[in-house]
Amino acid sequence: MARLDVTETFHGITFPGHLHTQDSLHYATHFKFQDTDTLIVTYPKSGTTWMQEIVTVMSCKGDAVRAQTQPNWNRAPWLEQYYCPDVLNASQENRILTTHLPYNLLAAALSGSKAKVIYVARNPKDVAVSYYYFHKMAKFLPESGTFSEFLSAFLEGTVHYGSWFDHVKGWTNNARNIHNFLYVTYEEMSRTLRASLERVSEFLQCPLVEEELTSTLKSCSFSSMKKNCMVNYSLIPQEIMDHRKSKFMRKGKIGDWVNTFSEEQSCTFDAIYTSRMADSSLTFVWCNPEQEPMLKSRRDPDHHQAHHILEQTLA
Template identity: 75%
Template sequence: MSRLDVTETFHSITFPGHLHTQDSLNYATNFKFQDTDTVIVTYPKSGTTWMQEILSLVLSKGDPTIAQTQPNWARAPWLEQYYSPDVLNASKGPRIITTHLPYRLLAPALKQSKAKVIYVARNLKDVSVSYYHFHNVAKFLPDQGTFSEFLNAFLEGSVHYGSWFDHVKGWTSHSKDIQNFLYVTYEEMWQDLHGALQKVSRFLQCPLTEDELIRAQKHCSFNSMKENAMVNYTLIPQEIMDHSKGKFMRKGKVGDWKNIFTEEQSFLVDDVYSSQMADSSLKFLWECPAEI
């Protein structure tokens, strides 16, 4: 399935047709979750791959075998992508499911289960930079022009997967409507990976010994993931992802936006953020602590 130039529009949100169809999107919104499911929810480029790796290693008690032999999209498939029914139907035991869908589309299905939901958020300045670079690599995403042009579209919410603001606020403002909900930020995983692993293991009711935590931390560090073909997307053919234009896993740092943003762009985002997030109590770390 190529469809690299196809865009699917579903409930006023656009999705890359290479991975999504109307049938796959309808399948996702009508999905029958099981109480034993764990669902990773993110806006793109917000720590999705990292949380997939964390869950794989927590559930395996730090044993990296699965994480090093099975692609992340096979062990934690994206619910709304066309291949997921085959993967999920063949899975045995508790399932890890990944999604980029906004709350309003998935809420009706989730409310009928006790599935555990882990929402990962990342500051939008770093998200915008990471997403822009991903557009340059992924041939199934449209050409967004210059970073300035992309940033304007991103702030308007006219990029694939919709508005960052709607996504983050939609899920976090309805967290009490979901029986088992955990909120984690990319920045806290970056600052204290050991603590984040403990937080996730408690939420999953899967306690780890200190040795298991250390082993899990080693294998889900950014440097380890960057070299792991099961998560760094080097398995994806060149005609789908142009690896000559950049790596899927670039830097993984907090505050990398400072290397591309102009002062004017930073002020613009600050203004839009203040307006859009006025009704939210969420706080984000924008820079590395040593640089603040």
């Protein structure tokens, strides 16, 4: 399926036609979740591949063979992409699924389900930069233009997959409506991967002994994933993803946005962020790059309970 120049519009959001059709998007919104499913939810470029790898290796008790022999899109297929039904029909195991869809499009499908939902968020400034470079190498995405032009579209929510602000607020503000929900940040995984693995392990009810945890930690490091052709998308033909222009797994650093944003762009972004996130149930503080990014809830007692609720398996 090529359709590299095709754009699908679904419920006001645009999607690349190379991977999405009206039928595949409709399939996702009417999906029959099983209670044993694990659904990884992200806005693009927010740690999707990383969490796919974590859940895969963890489900294999630290054995990395599957992660090193099967492409991640087969191990944890995107629910809204056209090939997903075929992948799931060939699998008899507990299913790992991935989606970039906003909450409102999956709310009905998840209603009453005990499927485990892991939501991964990332500093939106780093997301914008990573997404910009992804547009340069992914032939199924529109031309990015200058970074200034792309940033304007990102802030307006007119890029493919819609608004970052709506996506994050939609899922986190509705965490109480999801039976089993875990919230993780890219920054937490980058800063303390072992602790993040322990949280995910507990959430998935997949206890790991020390040796299994160590093996998972090794397989899920950024350097290991970057070398793994089942993860780094180097298997994809150059006509679809041109790694000469930019690598799929580029830097993986937190706070690297500072090397792309101008001071004016950063101030504009901050002002819009403050306005758009005012009604969010979760308050972020993305610190200066020389500081460790952290959640305000960890140092502000007023927000501790809200963050604690999002971290738990909700009844």
